Amino acid sequence: MTDPSTDTDFIQATSTSYDAIAPAYTDRHPDGLGHHPLERALLTAYAEQVREHTKAPVGDLGSGPGYxxxxxxDLGVPVFGVDVSPRMVALAREAHPHLRFHVGTMTELDLPDETLGGITALYSIIHIPTDHLTAAFTEFRRVLVPGGHVLLSFQFQSRHADELIHLTERFGQDISLHYYLRTPETVTAHLKKAGFQTQAQVVREPLGEEKMARAFLLARKPL
Structure with missing residues (x-):
């Protein structure tokens, strides 16, 4: 897979693109977990692990509409959302006024060292270029307490090779988004390079109108 993005321009492109599609995206996906019992079960298990280990908050990175x-x-986890798109953050605040959301990027978190009990990044690492992935996971490790957990999910098309898709239109809006469709093995390798221990991997096949498989990885910062 040839990676066309080797600097931080991808952050601005992702922010601008999701600003353009935020209202339509939120209307289409007000609750992306609603029809996916496996995702809900995995998130419930993750919440139980975090609660048992620490009372430190969880950062939901790439929080989108905030669901x-x-x-x-609702599972009893202290949590806040971070998204690169100001319009997504505004819509999440509107939908969930009792929760905290702010604009930021997962590649450079505005947080002190070892302050988070966990990180979730569901379908959001797909816009990080491969050249930046280990650095992003290293940033995750920096802000997590020892023993803190990471739950990732992402789409992929092949178990044998990484792929790259570039979209210039979504929901009738002009955008410029790169989708890095990496195998679970590729993502696991980058987690290992960043110092994480992978604890579980779950893969499910496409459902309904979905065209790509989904992978879920649970990893832990060593104690």
Missing amino acids: VTARLH
Whole structure:
């Protein structure tokens, strides 16, 4: 897979693109967990692990409309959302006024060292270029307490090779988004490079109108 993005321009492109599609995206996906019992079960198990280990908050990175943040809150986890798109953050605040959301990027978190008990990044690492992935996971490790957990999910098309898709239109809006469709093995390798211990991997096949498989990885910062 040839990676066309080797600097931080991808952050601005992702922010601008999701600003353009935020209202339509939120209308289409007000609760992306609603029809996916496996995702809900995995998030519930993750919340139980975090609660048992620490009372430190969870950062939901790439929080979008905020439905994952809200579900973690309902599961008794102190949580806040971070998204690169100001319009997404505004819509999440409107939908969930009792929760905290702010604009930021997962590649450079505005947080002190070892302050988070966990991180979720569901379908959001797909816009991080491969050249930046280990650095992003290293940033995750920096802000997590020892023993803190990371739950990732992402789409992929092949178990044998990484792929790259570039979209210039979504929901009738002009955008410029790169989708890095990496195998679970590739993502696991980058987690290992960043110092994480992978604890579980779950893969499910496409459902309904979905065209790509989904992978879920649970990893832990060593004690």
